[in-house]
Amino acid sequence: MSNRLQQRFAECAEQNRAALVTYICGGDPNYDVSLSLLQKLPGAGADIIELGMPFSDPMADGPTIQAAAVRALNSGQTQRKTLEMVRAFRAENTTTPLVLMGYYNPIHRYGAEAFLNDAHAAGVDGLLIVDLPAEHDNELGPMARDLGLDMIRMASPTTDAKRLPRVLANASGFLYYVSLNGVTGVGQADNAVVDAALSDIRKQSDLPICVGFGVRTPEQAAAFARTATGVVVGSALVEAMNKGGEAAALELTTALAGAMQR
Amino acid sequence: MSSANQHYRRDADAQGQFGQFGGRFVAETLMPLILDLEQAYNQARSEPNFIAELDRFNAEFVGRPSPLYYAERLTEQYGGAKIFFKREELNHTGAHKINNCIGQVLLARRMGKTRIIAETGAGMHGVATATVCARFGLDCVVYMGATDIDRQRDNVARMRLMGAKIVPVTSGKGTLKDAMNEALRDWVTNVDNTFYMIGTVAGPHPYPTLVRDFQSIIGRETHSQMLEREGRLPDSLVACIGGGSNAMGLFHHFLDYPEVQMIGVEAAGHGLDSGKHAASLKGGVPGVLHGNRTYLLQDEDGQIDDAHSVSAGLDYPGIGPEHAWLHEEGRVEYVAVTDQQALDAFHNCCRMEGIIPALETAHALAEVARRAPTLPSDHLMVVCLSGRGDKDMPTVLRLMEEQA
Numbered sequence: 071m072s073n074r075l076q077q078r079f080a081e082c083a084e085q086n087r088a089a090l091v092t093y094i095c096g097g098d099p100n101y102d103v104s105l106s107l108l109q110k111l112p113g114a115g116a117d118i119i120e121l122g123m124p125f126s127d128p129m130a131d132g133p134t135i136q137a138a139a140v141r142a143l144n145s146g147q148t149q150r151k152t153l154e155m156v157r158a159f160r161a162e163n164t165t166t167p168l169v170l171m172g173y174y175n176p177i178h179r180y181g182a183e184a185f186l187n188d189a190h191a192a193g194v195d196g197l198l199i200v201d202l203p204a205e206h207d208n209e210l211g212p213m214a215r216d217l218g219l220d221m222i223r224m225a226s227p228t229t230d231a232k233r234l235p236r237v238l239a240n241a242s243g244f245l246y247y248v249s250l251n252g253v254t255g256v257g258q259a260d261n262a263v264v265d266a267a268l269s270d271i272r273k274q275s276d277l278p279i280c281v282g283f284g285v286r287t288p289e290q291a292a293a294f295a296r297t298a299t300g301v302v303v304g305s306a307l308v309e310a311m312n313k314g315g316e317a318a319a320l321e322l323t324t325a326l327a328g329a330m331q332r
Numbered sequence: 333m334s335s336a337n338q339h340y341r342r343d344a345d346a347q348g349q350f351g352q353f354g355g356r357f358v359a360e361t362l363m364p365l366i367l368d369l370e371q372a373y374n375q376a377r378s379e380p381n382f383i384a385e386l387d388r389f390n391a392e393f394v395g396r397p398s399p400l401y402y403a404e405r406l407t408e409q410y411g412g413a414k415i416f417f418k419r420e421e422l423n424h425t426g427a428h429k430i431n432n433c434i435g436q437v438l439l440a441r442r443m444g445k446t447r448i449i450a451e452t453g454a455g456m457h458g459v460a461t462a463t464v465c466a467r468f469g470l471d472c473v474v475y476m477g478a479t480d481i482d483r484q485r486d487n488v489a490r491m492r493l494m495g496a497k498i499v500p501v502t503s504g505k506g507t508l509k510d511a512m513n514e515a516l517r518d519w520v521t522n523v524d525n526t527f528y529m530i531g532t533v534a535g536p537h538p539y540p541t542l543v544r545d546f547q548s549i550i551g552r553e554t555h556s557q558m559l560e561r562e563g564r565l566p567d568s569l570v571a572c573i574g575g576g577s578n579a580m581g582l583f584h585h586f587l588d589y590p591e592v593q594m595i596g597v598e599a600a601g602h603g604l605d606s607g608k609h610a611a612s613l614k615g616g617v618p619g620v621l622h623g624n625r626t627y628l629l630q631d632e633d634g635q636i637d638d639a640h641s642v643s644a645g646l647d648y649p650g651i652g653p654e655h656a657w658l659h660e661e662g663r664v665e666y667v668a669v670t671d672q673q674a675l676d677a678f679h680n681c682c683r684m685e686g687i688i689p690a691l692e693t694a695h696a697l698a699e700v701a702r703r704a705p706t707l708p709s710d711h712l713m714v715v716c717l718s719g720r721g722d723k724d725m726p727t728v729l730r731l732m733e734e735q736a
Contacts, residue, residue, distance in 0.1 A: 126635040127509065127621060129516045130359045136503060148633040174357060174620045179634030201357045201620065205347070226361040228523055233364055251361055252521040 072195040072220050074167040075243050078117055079278045079299060087330040088295035090115060091280050092323060093171065093304030094311065095122035095138035096155055097147025104142070105155050107316050112166040114320040115327025118280075118300065119159075120198065123152050123172030130200045132255035134305040138312070149176050149185070153192045160193030169196040169222060169243070174209070186213050196220030196243040204237050211240055220244075225271060227251055227263070234274055244278040244300065245271065249285070255305025257284045261293045268297050292329035301330065340587035340663050344654075348537025349625070351660060353653035356536045358623045361520045366623075370538040372443050377545065382438065389434045390549065393467065394424050396431075398550075400557035400714070405684045406700075413707035415700060416566070417687070417717040418554050420578065427690065427719030428550060428578045429460035429531060435546030436529045437464040445527035447471040451515040453480055453508035453574065454645035454692065455487025456719055457531030462496035472496040475514040477506035480644045487723050505638045508574075508648045512622050532575025533652030536623030540652050547581025554714055555585055562712055568593040570703070571716040572695040573666070574610070574646035576655045578718035583664060593665070596655060597699045599641035600668035610639035611668040612651040613659050621649070626656045642671035642727065643691035645719075673698040675731060678721065690719035691727065 082089045092111050097104050111119060124139035124147055131139070156168060170189060177185045177199070189197070196219055202209060204223060211221050220243025228251060229237055238245070247268065249259035259281075268279055281294045282302030294301045303326055311319040348356045348370075356366060376382040390396040399422065403415040420428040440448060448470050452458030458474040465472035474491055478500045481488055488498055504510035512535075519528045533540045533547070551569075558566050569586060571579035573596045586592040601609035609615055612627040619628040621636060629637040629649035639649040658664040669677075678694035680701070681687055689697060696715050704713060721728070 126504070127513050129513050129622070130361075130520065132517075143635060150633075175628070175630065175636070176634030178619050178625075179617075179630060179632070200359050201623070203356065203358060203360055203363045205356050205363070224360040226359075228361050228364045230364065237360065248361060251523045253517045256521075 072167060072218060072243065074165060074195050075118070075220060078167050082117060086332050088298055088332065089117040089280065089300035090327050090330050091118040091120055091282070091300045091302040092116040092307055093120040093122060093302060094307060095124055095135060095142050096152040097124060097142030097145055098138040098308065098311070099141045100145035101147065101151055101155070103316070105158055107311060107319055108155060108159050109162060110316070110320055111323055112163055114323040116166070116323055119166055119168045120171045120302065120304070121152065121156065121168060123149060123170055123176055125173040125176055128173065130253055132253040132305060134255040134309050138308045149180050153188050156192040156194055167195045168193065169198055170194055171198040172200070174199050174202050177210070182210055183213055186210065186217055186219060190217040190219055194219065196222050198222040198224070198246060200224070204239065207240055222246055224248055227267065231270060234271065238275050238277070241277060244280050245275065246302070247271070247279050247281045247298070249281050249283045252283065254283055258290070259284050264294065265297045288325045288329035291326050295330045296332055340658065340661065341584065344537050344541050350654045350657035352618070353626050353656040354537055354540055354624050356623065357620045357625065358536045359520060361523065365523055366536050366538070373439060373538055373542050376439055376442060385438055386435055389438070390431070394430050394434060395422065396549065397553045397557070398422050400554060400561065403685055406681070409684055410701065410704040412709065413704040413711040413713040414709060415704055416712065416714045418550060418582065418714055419717050420550060421689065421693070421717045421720035425456070425460045425463050426722065427456040427460065428547060428581060428716070429457045430463065431549055431581065432531065432543050432546040432577060433460040433464045433529060435542070437468055437470070440470070440527035440529070441468060443527065445525060447473070447522065447526045448529050449473045449475070449515050449518050449526055450529040450531060451475045451508065451511035452531060453477070453511070453647055454643065454690070455480065455484040455491070455723060456645060458496070459487050459490050461529050462491040462494040465496065466494040473499060473518065475499050475501050475511040475518070477508060477511050478502045479506035480508070483727055484644055484723055485726065507639070507644070509636065509639070516622070532577040533580045533654060534575045534622060534624060534626070534650060540624065540654055543577055544580045544584055544654060547577050548584040550578065550581035550716065551583060551585030554582065558712065558714070565589055565592055566712040566714045568595060568711065568713045570595045570597065570696050570699055570713065572597045572646065572692050572718060573651060573655065574599070574648050574692065575650070576652040578716050580652060580654060582714070582716045587663060594663070595699060595703070596664055596666045597695045598666060598668040599643060599646035599695055600670045601640040603670055604668060608640035609668065610641040610646050610648060612649060613656065613666045614668045616649070618656070624653045626650050626653045642674060643695070645690070645692040646695065667699055669695050669698040677701050678728065687717065688721040689717060690721045691724045693718045
């Protein structure tokens with residue numbers, strides 16, 4: 071696991087709280103505004119950053135993050151600019167873990183090896199590629215692990231106990247638990263069901279587990295924070311930024327951070 | 333070029349790939365579903381009961397076999413190859429799409445699924461899906477781009493008549509690729525009861541294989557019909573390609589007959605240099621979209637470009653992965669024809685043969701027009717008449733007015 075991720079989960083455990091994982095889409099609504107928010111998220115209480123790489127066809131995302139990707143791409147965001155944002159972020163912040171999240175094709179087009187090298191050099195800690203399941207680990211996994219980049223795997227309610235070992239093999243950093251069947255930002259998971267799923271996964275793995283999809287409010291986040299290692303908030307933050315600007319996004323981040331204490 | 337002893341008729345490998353193309357590039361939530369589907373399909377296709385049921389519906393509901401028709405006047409006009417039409421447009425619902433839908437609906441029933449979703453471009457796959465859902469009493473939701481709904485109103489009405497719910501998709505340019513994104517979002521949300529009926533030889537494994545298998549009846553029939561009529565195999569096969577299901581259906585059976593030449597025809601739109609086309613092989617590069625690695629129209633950053641074609645059914649920035657593989661292997665030749673060439677061939681077919689072809693099909697006919705005159709009179713050429721053109725009347729009439 072990357073030192074930064076390991077360190078951060080250890081700190082949160084010491085403080086008896088869950089880690090707040092915040093997602094924003096790189097370049098939404100443009101490079102400068104997005105970078106400014108990125109740089110301020112840790113100060114507002116974000117423990118781990120998920121930086122979205124916008125894609126023209128985000129099949130697993132709901133309307134909020136789809137719209138964010140459209141705004142970002144229309145403003146000229148590219149894979150190279152997203153890596154540039156990471157470099158700018160790392161110039162000021164060397165402790166907050168940063169994970170890139172997105173879809174495979176822009177990496178495929180960039181060239182897998184070149185992208186992983188550039189991401190590592192920019193200060194990325196891990197990658198979460200939605201449409202690259204365990205079955206296709208060979209595409210990026212071996213090269214990423216050589217560089218010390220974590221390949222974050224997803225597990226979902228459809229991942230049964232029989233399949234879980236396949237998902238966990240070569241997983242590192244943390245496990246992203248998708249709290250419900252669906253796209254990002256739509257619907258609300260049943261806490262009891264998620265708690266049961268997390269406890270089943272922990273029988274097979276010691277990886278930190280971050281729960282995401284459909285976590286919108288500090289109240290919902292607090293409920294997941296009791297049992298999850300981390301809680302991911304994406305669409306709600308993207309929406310706050312879009313409607314109320316940076317101040318609203320940072321205010322929500324601080325409120326969510328306050329809900330992480332167990 | 334292909335050599336005589338190579339085997340091109342094959343199933344995808346353990347990774348679900350043909351060479352480097354294909355695969356299972358989907359979100360984890362969908363992985364268990366496509367693995368289940370693969371298992372169910374592998375079981376079904378080895379069961380005589382399933383095959384018998386499929387044969388019965390193909391005969392009694394679809395109206396198979398479709399005729400192999402000698403296009404005599406077109407042959408005389410071009411003064412070269414002897415041209416035959418494989419008449420898929422005479423199938424129930426007016427296109428080859430029903431071959432696949434019958435197979436998939438029987439599979440869905442075996443799997444206990446009660447709700448069917450589909451994407452559609454020109455609406456032919458949507459109509460075929462709505463048709464089989466009505467026949468078997470299953471709920472049906474069809475995702476269709478808003479742009480396509482506008483240019484294919486008759487098909488929208490037909491789907492509604494049969495009880496399907498049409499969901500307009502406004503994201504992107506509102507065409508086939510956007511409809512497929514939305515169908516995938518539905519599937520990931522409704523995993524328990526829903527069967528996703530993909531309409532072409534694309535998507536995550538096993539879809540490219542199972543759609544191909546259900547469509548390959550086109551080639552098997554063509555083989556026996558040609559033997560009966562001419563006493564030998566055809567010399568060349570021509571079919572249009574969006575995702576490529578009618579082409580794969582015609583080609584697949586013949587892949588290991590090296591003497592049979594195959595030509596797939598992509599849509600060049602306003603021209604390959606115009607940036608407004610749908611020719612993924614001719615104008616794209618390999619990438620990953622909608623669950624498979626294949627040739628895609630995309631920019632330098634890996635963002636998917638919008639396709640353009642006068643025919644809604646070819647308006648897709650990708651192509652089935654098995655085609656991408658056959659292209660790289662050199663077994664099938666892929667070409668592209670423009671909107672205008674397709675329209676000219678459309679009008680010519682109407683007047684010379686009394687058959688109104690779909691605009692998609694007209695792309696294959698345009699290649700026939702280019703190629704047939706250069707070939708000897710004993711060259712047997714089969715073109716897949718993949719669909720009828722009734723659905724295209726508004727588009728064609730508008731273009732005729734604009735050009736008048």
